[in-house]
Amino acid sequence: MITVDDVHKHFGGFHAVDGATLEIVEGSITGLIGPNGAGKTTLFNVIAGVLEPTSGRVTMSGEDITGLPPHTLFHKGLLRTFQIAHEFRSMTCRENLMMVPGDQSGERLWNTWFGRRRIAEEERALRAKADEVLEFLTIEHLADQRADEVSGGQKKLLELGRTMMVGAKIVFLDEVGAGVNRTLLNTIGDAIIRLNKERNYTFVVIEHDMDFIDKLCDPVICMAEGKVLAQGSLAEIKANEQVIEAYLGTGLKNKAKAGVEA
Numbered sequence: 001m002i003t004v005d006d007v008h009k010h011f012g013g014f015h016a017v018d019g020a021t022l023e024i025v026e027g028s029i030t031g032l033i034g035p036n037g038a039g040k041t042t043l044f045n046v047i048a049g050v051l052e053p054t055s056g057r058v059t060m061s062g063e064d065i066t067g068l069p070p071h072t073l074f075h076k077g078l079l080r081t082f083q084i085a086h087e088f089r090s091m092t093c094r095e096n097l098m099m100v101p102g103d104q105s106g107e108r109l110w111n112t113w114f115g116r117r118r119i120a121e122e123e124r125a126l127r128a129k130a131d132e133v134l135e136f137l138t139i140e141h142l143a144d145q146r147a148d149e150v151s152g153g154q155k156k157l158l159e160l161g162r163t164m165m166v167g168a169k170i171v172f173l174d175e176v177g178a179g180v181n182r183t184l185l186n187t188i189g190d191a192i193i194r195l196n197k198e199r200n201y202t203f204v205v206i207e208h209d210m211d212f213i214d215k216l217c218d219p220v221i222c223m224a225e226g227k228v229l230a231q232g233s234l235a236e237i238k239a240n241e242q243v244i245e246a247y248l249g250t251g252l253k254n255k256a257k258a259g260v261e262a
């Protein structure tokens, strides 16, 4: 579905992504792991059009999407979740969902003059859709709560909900687990699995929480120092010596030589 071919992203002389090549298979929940500073978020941002790559190619279903801006990718069904923007925080959760850009007639001046009835109908449909999304995510009780009054985990669910307001095909999630309690993390995990199974979403998930990765992701891709080190099931990744070296820093071989137990 997505291929990343020899992508580089340099910040001055620093190679944050240094020749990453990988494939994201349609229908998968792919985990992207790696030590801090491995280049995971930078690679996400390149794929999602937030950053232009220094070189390399990204394709989606065979189409070259390298360097396309986020709003163009959004209309192709490729979404990266972001924290709810400052100006949306005083809105209710339902309104946050209803604000996701679509093709509402109300956005066009012509229709504000000539299509009031149609706008009202669309607004009703949008509201019903937002309520359906809130119900799917089991947060219907938050519909009228301001977005800045809900917990961190509930905000993450809302961010996921925003992807459901449009016909997302592939969603990039960056550290949904950070600072979220276990119960809500399970709710988020379940929502991801249901979206994957019931609505054919493909996910790419950056996460440090290995239990979360274990529950959700196959395959798992491990990056270090801007490169893809390994790809496979989590068990395979955990057994991969290069991966262990990357996480431990000094490396098993060196430790063995020094007579240190790994």
Ligand SMILES: Nc1ncnc2c1ncn2[C@@H]1O[C@H](COP(=O)(O)OP(=O)(O)OP(=O)(O)O)[C@@H](O)[C@H]1O
Pocket (backbone or CB within 6 Å): 011, 014, 016, 034, 035, 036, 037, 038, 039, 040, 041, 042, 043
């Ligand atoms: N805009 C930027 N300018 C300069 N350096 C940057 C920039 N963005 C990222 N970097 C550097 O690139 C490297 C990779 O960062 P990135 O955030 O992609 O890593 P990561 O694998 O997502 O790490 P983490 O797991 O800690 O979030 C880091 O050393 C970071 O400091």
